Amino acid sequence: MRTNLSSQITLNRIPERYYRPTDAFELAALTRFEKVPVEIFDDALRGSKKVAAEIVGLMKEKNSKGELFVLGLTGGRAGIELYSELVRLHKEEGLSFKKVAVVNLYEYYPLVKAMDKSFLSRIKEMLLDHIDIDPANIISPDATIDRKDVMAHCKAFEEKINALGGIDLQLLGIGRGGNIGFNEPGSQLNSTTRLIMLNSESRKEAARHLGFSEPPVSSITLGIGTIMKAKRIVLLSWGEDKSAVVRTAIEEPASVAFPASFLQLHNNASFVIDIHAAGELTRISKPWLVTSCDWDDKLIRRAIVWLCQQVNKPILKLTDKDYSEHNLSELLNIFGSAYNCNIKIFNDLQHTITGWPGGKPDADDTYRPERATPFPKKVLVFSPHPDDDVISMGGTLKRLVDQHHEVHVAYETSGNIAVNDDEIIRFLSFVKGYIEMFEPDNKDLKARYEIQSKFLVRKEGQIPLSEILSMKGLIRRGEAKAACRYVGVSSKNVHFLNLPFYETGTIKKNPISQADIEIVKALLQELKPHQIYVAGDLADPHGTHKVCLDAVLAAIDDLKNEVWFKDCRIWMYRGAWMEWEIDHIEMAVPLSPEELRSKRNAILKHQSQMESAPFLGNDERLFWQRSEERNRATAAFYNELGLAAYEAIEAFVRYIPIQ
Incomplete structure (x- = not known):
C-alpha cells in the first residue's frame, strides 16, 4: 500500500530534469542563482x-x-x-x-x-x-x-x-x-x-x-x-x-x-x-529564467501570472515586448504572439470560476470545473482537525448544501491536544450548574466533578490523561457539530473517524498505519461519493494534515478501480496554513460579502480555537482572520489579472489518482 502519495502532488507537475539534471552543463545553467x-x-x-x-x-x-x-x-x-x-x-x-x-x-x-x-x-x-x-x-x-x-x-x-x-x-x-x-x-x-x-x-x-x-x-x-x-x-x-x-x-x-x-x-x-x-x-518556481522549459498549461499560466506581476499589467494588456524582455520569448514562438497567449491564459483562468462547486444542473459543462451530472451529488469532505472544513472551504461547504447536494463531513482526528485546560474548566462550571439544577441528589456526578475540578483548577489529585483528552475531544466534537448545523450539514452526515495515528496524547504523533487507512476506506465504501474534498495544506507545522492526506490518498489508491469511483472527483483545498498559488487553481468559488460573513460565523463556532488555542503556528492572526484575508487576496489577485472583482474566493486543485 502506498502511504506517501502526497509527495507525488508536487512531483507530477515538476519535470525531473529541473531538480535532477542529467549533465554538468544543464546543472550549471539551472543553478546559476544558487550560491551553495x-x-x-x-x-x-x-x-x-x-x-x-x-x-x-x-x-x-x-x-x-x-x-x-x-x-x-x-x-x-x-x-x-x-x-x-x-x-x-x-x-x-x-x-x-x-x-x-x-x-x-x-x-x-x-x-x-x-x-x-x-x-x-x-x-x-x-x-x-x-x-x-x-x-x-x-x-x-x-x-x-x-x-x-x-x-x-x-x-x-x-x-x-x-x-x-x-x-x-x-x-x-x-x-x-x-x-x-x-x-x-x-x-x-x-x-x-x-x-x-x-x-x-x-x-x-x-x-x-x-x-x-x-x-x-x-x-x-x-x-x-x-x-x-x-x-x-x-x-x-x-x-x-x-x-x-x-x-x-x-x-x-x-x-x-x-x-x-x-x-x-x-x-x-x-x-x-x-x-x-x-x-x-x-x-x-521560475525555470524560464534559467533554462529552456518543458511548457505545459500550468507552467504557461505560472509564467504569465509572474509576468503580470513584473510589469504591473492585467493579462490582456501584456505585449510582445513584455514577453521578450522577461525571458519568455519561447512562448511567443509557441503561440505566435502575446495576444494569442494572453487570450488562452485569460480564458483558462476565467473557466476556473464557478458558483456551482457541485456542478450546475442542465448546463453545458464543457468549460466548467465540475460536471453537471449526476445532480444532486453525494459529497464527502475530509477535515484533518474538527475545524479545517469551515476554515478552508466554509463558503463552498454552505454553497453545496444550499444547492441541495447530500453533504457529509468526516473529521479525521479528535483535535484533543489543541484544547487548553481552561476550556474544560469552563465546561465543568456548566456541569456543576446542571447538577445543582437537575441532579442535586446524584452523588456520582458530584464526586466526579469534584475530582476533575480539583485536578484542573488546583492541580490536586490525579485523573487519567485519557479522561482529560476525552473531555477535550468532546469539546471539539460539540463545536464541529455546531459549525455543521450552522452551514446546514445534517447531524447524521457528520462522521468522527478518530484515526489512531493521532491518539498519542502528545504533540508527537505515530506514523500512518494500515488501521488509519482502513477506517477511511470503510467510510468511502459506505458512502460511495461523487465528490471528495481533502486538505492539501502540507505546510501544517505538526504534519497532521500530511498524514491525513496520505491516509485518504492511500485509501483512494486501493479503491480507484471500483465501479463507483469512476464517477468520483477529488478536490484539494487549503486555507488554514497557506493558499494555492493561482497558477494551480482549477476551481475558484467566489463568495459574496454575506457569504464570507457566514463563513466567519461558522469558524467562530470553534470557540476553543480562538485566542486561547495552543497551536496557532507562526501566524499571529486567528484562523478566521487568516481565512478571510487569504480568500480576499485570491479574489484581488484574480481582479488584478483582469478578471471580475469578487469579495473573496475559495480555491481548489483537482487530484487525479496515480495509476
Whole structure:
C-alpha cells in the first residue's frame, strides 16, 4: 500500500530534469542563482538515506585510521528520518557507533532537570538510546548549570570540541528566521558557543514542537564560527513551509540578517532538501529564467501570472515586448504572439470560476470545473482537525448544501491536544450548574466533578490523561457539530473517524498505519461519493494534515478501480496554513460579502480555537482572520489579472489518482 502519495502532488507537475539534471552543463545553467551546492530529493526519506550513506562512509574512513568520528547533531524536525535510518543500519546491518562522538548543537537554558523537554532527550529518543555509542562520547551543553558559570561552561565546551579534533560532519536544520542552531538574525560569522536570548519566533517554535507552556527565554548554542569550522556541513530541510527560507539562504547574498546564508562561505557545505522545500528556488518556481522549459498549461499560466506581476499589467494588456524582455520569448514562438497567449491564459483562468462547486444542473459543462451530472451529488469532505472544513472551504461547504447536494463531513482526528485546560474548566462550571439544577441528589456526578475540578483548577489529585483528552475531544466534537448545523450539514452526515495515528496524547504523533487507512476506506465504501474534498495544506507545522492526506490518498489508491469511483472527483483545498498559488487553481468559488460573513460565523463556532488555542503556528492572526484575508487576496489577485472583482474566493486543485 502506498502511504506517501502526497509527495507525488508536487512531483507530477515538476519535470525531473529541473531538480535532477542529467549533465554538468544543464546543472550549471539551472543553478546559476544558487550560491551553495543543493541536492533535491523526492522526499525526506530518500534524502536522509543519501546523507546516512555519506555519514557511514566518513565514519568508516576515520575509524579505519583508529580515529574517533565526530558528528554534530541537530535536535529539530530535520533529523527524524536520518536518525531512523542510522538506527536501522545499526540494528539490521551491524553498523557500530563505538568509535563515534556526537556533539549536540544547542540546548534550551535554563532547564530545571537535565532531560526535561531538552533537545538532548529528543536526540536520545530518536537515535542515541538505540545504538551502541559510549555515553562518555555524548557531548551536550549543560542546561542546568548555574548562571554565573555559563560563560566558563561555553568556553570549556569549545575546548572539548577542539580536543576531539573538531567536528567531522555537522548536521543542521533551518529556522523560520534563517537561523542555524539558535544563531538568530544578527549573529556574527565569528561567533562561538554562547548563551543567546531567544526571539519570539524561536520561543513559539519551542511551544509548538516541545510542548512548553512557558518556553525558555534563552539557549546555549554552537556559534556560527564553531559550525563553520566543521570539515563538512549538511543542512537538511523538508516541507513546503520551509521553501521561502531555503531559497533566501541559497540564492540571496550572505548576510547577518540571515545566518543560514553564511553556509555559502564554507568550502564543503551543501543543502539536502526535498522537492517541497525546493519549491521557491528559481529553477523550480521560475525555470524560464534559467533554462529552456518543458511548457505545459500550468507552467504557461505560472509564467504569465509572474509576468503580470513584473510589469504591473492585467493579462490582456501584456505585449510582445513584455514577453521578450522577461525571458519568455519561447512562448511567443509557441503561440505566435502575446495576444494569442494572453487570450488562452485569460480564458483558462476565467473557466476556473464557478458558483456551482457541485456542478450546475442542465448546463453545458464543457468549460466548467465540475460536471453537471449526476445532480444532486453525494459529497464527502475530509477535515484533518474538527475545524479545517469551515476554515478552508466554509463558503463552498454552505454553497453545496444550499444547492441541495447530500453533504457529509468526516473529521479525521479528535483535535484533543489543541484544547487548553481552561476550556474544560469552563465546561465543568456548566456541569456543576446542571447538577445543582437537575441532579442535586446524584452523588456520582458530584464526586466526579469534584475530582476533575480539583485536578484542573488546583492541580490536586490525579485523573487519567485519557479522561482529560476525552473531555477535550468532546469539546471539539460539540463545536464541529455546531459549525455543521450552522452551514446546514445534517447531524447524521457528520462522521468522527478518530484515526489512531493521532491518539498519542502528545504533540508527537505515530506514523500512518494500515488501521488509519482502513477506517477511511470503510467510510468511502459506505458512502460511495461523487465528490471528495481533502486538505492539501502540507505546510501544517505538526504534519497532521500530511498524514491525513496520505491516509485518504492511500485509501483512494486501493479503491480507484471500483465501479463507483469512476464517477468520483477529488478536490484539494487549503486555507488554514497557506493558499494555492493561482497558477494551480482549477476551481475558484467566489463568495459574496454575506457569504464570507457566514463563513466567519461558522469558524467562530470553534470557540476553543480562538485566542486561547495552543497551536496557532507562526501566524499571529486567528484562523478566521487568516481565512478571510487569504480568500480576499485570491479574489484581488484574480481582479488584478483582469478578471471580475469578487469579495473573496475559495480555491481548489483537482487530484487525479496515480495509476
